[in-house]
Amino acid sequence: MPGSRLDDEDRRRIAAWLTEGLGYAEIARRLGRPTSTISREVARNGGPGGYRANHAQQATERRARRRRPGAPPRAPAATDAYGRDAAAVLAFAEDFAALMVQIGLPPMAGRVLAHLITTDSGSLTSADLVRKLQVSPASISKAIGYLEGLDMVRRERDPRRRRERYLIGDDVWLRAWTASARKNTMWADTARRGVRIFGAGTLAGARLNEMARFFGRLSANMAGGPGQAAVNDMLAVLAALVHAGEPLTAGQLATALGWHPDRVTESLRNAAGYPDISDPIALQTLESGAYSVTARRHRLTPAQRQALDGHRRCTPD
Known part of the structure; x- marks a missing residue:
């Protein structure tokens, strides 16, 4: 039911659909949940490439026990380099990607664009995107090619590391x-x-x-x-x-x-x-x-x- 907590069966479905390559928005639609619920669930339990239903269920049960009266206080949420809630940042990026998909972008292109926009530097390498999105380099290359065709992303050679960086400028929406x-x-x-x-x-x-x-x-x-x-x-x-x-x-x-x-x-x-x-x-x-x-x-x-x-x-x- 929408609004109720995810149960073991929900988590098994999430794991199976992630393996099939479905995006968070589609998984959320199938389960009748907000996209942010799915993105947070996956982010706090290993990410897209490391999510396991049984581990996620056990972790949820442990968190529930710690929240009982007399239990020790919860550990603080993981934060990024700027002190922001890492799970919330990832959830926003995936929500942003879902919006891009709704207006017509392919799912992987939407995720790549969302992560470029929500990265403070506005640029990432292919390796960065592979690590963040837990997908193959070929998937990143295809998504970048699509976004280049829309003039939304450009490439720049990094002379120090001899590899390309993908950038999104301040004028991306104008372009x-x-x-x-x-x-x-x-x-x-x-x-x-x-x-x-x-x-x-x-x-x-x-x-x-x-x-x-x-x-x-x-x-x-x-x-x-x-x-x-x-x-x-x-x-x-x-x-x-x-x-x-x-x-x-x-x-x-x-x-x-x-x-x-x-x-x-x-x-x-x-x-x-x-x-x-x-x-x-x-x-x-x-x-x-x-x-x-x-x-x-x-x-x-x-x-x-x-x-x-x-x-x-x-x-x-």
Whole structure:
């Protein structure tokens, strides 16, 4: 039961699941306990690589006997070099790792990141991590490679000991945020390329277009959005399409506006990626590769659009 003490059967399950390589968060979920309960239990009884169910049970019984009236006072908790409760420090690191796993990191990468963050120096060697986490060097190497891909960890050669140290800088979250924004931009660009291939009028093209808009907005919001000059260029391109009254290619827009083609391309990309700025006008990419504008559909009800379409058909040329 959650809140009750761990019993012998619980400890046997913990030992078996640790052998299988399960993390503290998953073990806690299976037992219906807080992750901190499992991390403290393992930390005070040999760590992930030395936990034995029978030894842990015996140690718990000894502690219970010492807490009875008339028993000698309990020995002080083990502390680290800074006088902090070592078990509490380890428990926090494992809780932090569980949070990282919940937001998408692989379990071992989450544990490595948590221990780097909670180490005062902000750096550890592979041997340090192997000792702390009781796992193989290959597992550490794989986790470090994953975190490097997210720009969250970097390597530094230790010339005195001729080995690498893994570091986490003060700007780790900024670098992770920037890397995530770049990936969102790649998603948006790929989706836009799909729209050009499948055609905006097809179901696949419409789906990809929504994907491009979503990731474009997400990337822009993470990056802080376009500057005022970029917004002015975007609105000028949309105004040009409204004024022309017919689809135009990027090359035709560049000629008409007297701009470099790259400037037009960037403005069209912003128009697609920031629909809230261009509202109530929406940019359309046609199968021919040309661009046109239309009203944002959510601004009008189906009945209003139908009435306006009928009015347009009845209006003489």
